[in-house]
Amino acid sequence: MGAGLAVAVSGNPRAQRWLSFFTLSAVLVVAVILLFAADGGPLVVNVGGWAAPVGISLVADRLSSVMLAVSAAVTLCVLLYALAQALSVGDPESPVAIFHPTYMALTAGVAMCFLSGDLFNLYVGFEVLLVASYVLITLGGTSPRIRAGTIYVVVAVISSVILLVAIGLIYSATGTLNMAQLAMRLPEIDAGIRLVLQLLLLIAFSIKAAVFPFAAWLPDSYPTAPAPVTAVFAGLLTKVGIYGILRTQTTLFDDSQADALLMWAALVTMIVGILGAVAQSDLKRLLSFTLVSHIGFMLFGISLASQAGLAAAIFYVLHHITVQTALFLVAGLIEARGGTTSLNRLGGLARSTPVLAILFLIPAFNLSGIPPLSGFLGKLGLLQAGVELGSTLAYTLVAGGVLTSLLTLYVMVKAWNKAFWQMPVGEETRAALPRSMVGTTAALVALGFSFTLIAGPIYSYTERAASDLRSQVPYIQSVLTEGDRGEGPSPDAAAEAGVAP
Amino acid sequence: MTFAGSDGVLVLVVAVLVAVGIYLALERSLSRVAVGLLMVSNGINLMVLVVAGPPGGAPIVGVTPESEMSDPLPQALVLTAIVIGLALTAFLLSMAYRSWQLNGHDEVQDDLEDRRIARLAAADIAGRGDLAGAWVSLAEEAEEVHDETFIEEHWLAEDLEEGVP
Numbered sequence: 026m027g028a029g030l031a032v033a034v035s036g037n038p039r040a041q042r043w044l045s046f047f048t049l050s051a052v053l054v055v056a057v058i059l060l061f062a063a064d065g066g067p068l069v070v071n072v073g074g075w076a077a078p079v080g081i082s083l084v085a086d087r088l089s090s091v092m093l094a095v096s097a098a099v100t101l102c103v104l105l106y107a108l109a110q111a112l113s114v115g116d117p118e119s120p121v122a123i124f125h126p127t128y129m130a131l132t133a134g135v136a137m138c139f140l141s142g143d144l145f146n147l148y149v150g151f152e153v154l155l156v157a158s159y160v161l162i163t164l165g166g167t168s169p170r171i172r173a174g175t176i177y178v179v180v181a182v183i184s185s186v187i188l189l190v191a192i193g194l195i196y197s198a199t200g201t202l203n204m205a206q207l208a209m210r211l212p213e214i215d216a217g218i219r220l221v222l223q224l225l226l227l228i229a230f231s232i233k234a235a236v237f238p239f240a241a242w243l244p245d246s247y248p249t250a251p252a253p254v255t256a257v258f259a260g261l262l263t264k265v266g267i268y269g270i271l272r273t274q275t276t277l278f279d280d281s282q283a284d285a286l287l288m289w290a291a292l293v294t295m296i297v298g299i300l301g302a303v304a305q306s307d308l309k310r311l312l313s314f315t316l317v318s319h320i321g322f323m324l325f326g327i328s329l330a331s332q333a334g335l336a337a338a339i340f341y342v343l344h345h346i347t348v349q350t351a352l353f354l355v356a357g358l359i360e361a362r363g364g365t366t367s368l369n370r371l372g373g374l375a376r377s378t379p380v381l382a383i384l385f386l387i388p389a390f391n392l393s394g395i396p397p398l399s400g401f402l403g404k405l406g407l408l409q410a411g412v413e414l415g416s417t418l419a420y421t422l423v424a425g426g427v428l429t430s431l432l433t434l435y436v437m438v439k440a441w442n443k444a445f446w447q448m449p450v451g452e453e454t455r456a457a458l459p460r461s462m463v464g465t466t467a468a469l470v471a472l473g474f475s476f477t478l479i480a481g482p483i484y485s486y487t488e489r490a491a492s493d494l495r496s497q498v499p500y501i502q503s504v505l506t507e508g509d510r511g512e513g514p515s516p517d518a519a520a521e522a523g524v525a526p
Numbered sequence: 527m528t529f530a531g532s533d534g535v536l537v538l539v540v541a542v543l544v545a546v547g548i549y550l551a552l553e554r555s556l557s558r559v560a561v562g563l564l565m566v567s568n569g570i571n572l573m574v575l576v577v578a579g580p581p582g583g584a585p586i587v588g589v590t591p592e593s594e595m596s597d598p599l600p601q602a603l604v605l606t607a608i609v610i611g612l613a614l615t616a617f618l619l620s621m622a623y624r625s626w627q628l629n630g631h632d633e634v635q636d637d638l639e640d641r642r643i644a645r646l647a648a649a650d651i652a653g654r655g656d657l658a659g660a661w662v663s664l665a666e667e668a669e670e671v672h673d674e675t676f677i678e679e680h681w682l683a684e685d686l687e688e689g690v691p
Binding site: 159160 | 551556559563566567570571573574577578579599600603606607610613614617618621624625628629634
């Protein structure tokens with residue numbers, strides 16, 4: 026809705042800015058209200074007034090609403106940063122007129138994915154956010170961005186096609202796409218077919234989430250985009266893929282046929298990702314590789330399929346959204362300050378800009394899991410859940426997780442040494458940092474840090490969300506209130522849908 | 527009534543579309559990739575229709591008896607998917623055009639590091655003793671394949687590395 030308005034006033038940049046700001050603030054307020062409301066039980070809206078299995082329902086359970094709240098906060102921060110960057114660069118047209126509408130569309134797509142109670146609606150939400158992201162990643166149309174965009178678009182289209190195949194086959198196998206109804210019908214169909222459907226969905230979401238065998242596109246395509254765009258992509262888009270895995274694996278397929286496979290994928294993702302990061306000398310590429318590696322941690326939690334594992338995974342996702350976005354914003358600041366993100370050419374930033382050093386240090390330590398920061402708490406939860414499970418593979422994963430944390434610390438320290446401590450290399454090109462950009466980055470770093478302070482309430486919230494996911498019952502009951510269909514008009518239509526093939 | 531015959535033909539069409547599409551998507555030129563992806567997505571759309579069950583009459587109450595209706599939902603899904611596919615194709619083609627404007631071609635470029643690894647592997651297989659002969663610096667490589675993105679970055683970086691003891 027905001028996107029349409031933003032297109033309408035595209036001639037007037039000032040109006041566009043205020044509009045985006047107010048829209049995203051409103052989204053944030055709504056998301057926080059939902060966060061508390063959904064704690065009492067999942068909320069369901071049947072769009073268009075049609076009853077659940079026929080109409081499209083939007084469902085806000087604990088998992089959806091907490092993801093929505095955090096992503097709304099992050100998108101708002103990134104918007105402010107983008108505004109500050111445009112103002113400071115001094116070119117009033119600089120985020121070209123298309124930036125605001127596209128950014129709104131991206132936010133809408135992300136929200137749609139989180140709230141969708143229908144598999145096809147999830148696909149449409151994905152497409153909305155992907156098309157918006159295609160435009161953002163090629164913003165300006167320079168040669169490196171077109172090159173990166175090519176890779177990104179082709180990979181994303183292929184993953185969408187696989188998702189569409191999965192949806193088509195699921196419909197033909199069960200006759201429904203409503204997640205609550207699917208959760209009841211999928212256990213009834215043939216186990217072999219169910220496994221095929223599960224794996225198809227897993228592959229589609231894994232490409233989007235950049236899980237190892239499908240992760241090679243990410244470090245190639247993210248770093249060339251403008252800093253705020255990369256930040257929001259890194260923070261949110263891969264997490265939407267993780268959300269897709271989380272939702273479908275727990276709500277739809279509760280038996281654990283694919284868990285061992287997921288564990289291996291998690292292990293390899295963690296190790297390969299972080300080894301890639303060790304080899305990099307460019308800060309943005311380095312951060313992209315750590316992003317891939319830490320996707321492995323989330324997958325680790327999901328693959329355990331225990332309540333503790335899921336709770337830790339959800340907590341880790343929330344923590345990682347803020348921290349990774351903050352790190353990319355800091356990388357943007359470093360680029361603005363030093364003129365480059367190549368670690369070989371940066372140096373001496375700790376002396377010249379202590380603020381930047383602090384802003385980098387907190388999320389960097391948070392990412393590598395130094396106690397008492399929230400990254401430590403999330404990892405501790407994951408490791409505990411892994412030990413609880415006690416199988417050999419789980420212990421291997423625990424060891425892999427610890428190794429990855431250590432290597433993350435090594436990578437972060439390396440980046441720190443080169444960018445902040447090393448003697449300055451070459452001539453000094455030191456632009457002054459605009460205060461508003463530093464301010465918004467600091468706000469996001471503070472948000473990440475506050476997760477540490479209020480970790481107790483958040484953790485218990487994610488535990489309740491995980492137990493909802495495990496039991497499935499609240500989700501199904503709130504969508505399909507009257508046994509096999511939702512409340513609302515059109516009982517005939519609902520009955521008809523019930524007899525589809 | 528059985529529709530096995532027409533279904534079989536449609537499944538064959540799906541298979542051909544997807545196969546041809548994937549073959550094209552593996553080409554180097556972005557416009558061919560775009561055509562390939564278009565064919566894959568059309569093939570998948572057709573697949574969704576085929577697997578949705580036997581065709582019937584128009585699903586309008588009062589026109590067709592309920593037992594003979596075809597299932598309208600997959601048609602709605604495919605309609606949405608077609609619209610999305612159209613937008614994607616338009617975007618891909620505009621990207622190919624932009625790439626042609628910038629570079630004079632619309633080829634998807636190799637990753638430079640991949641090229642170096644491939645060259646080292648080739649030298650290794652050929653059994654030449656000196657791997658160093660196969661080693662070309664990243665910047666030279668970039669210049670050779672006219673990869674503008676890398677040339678400037680890496681010459682600068684290497685100049686600096688040589689300059690600093």
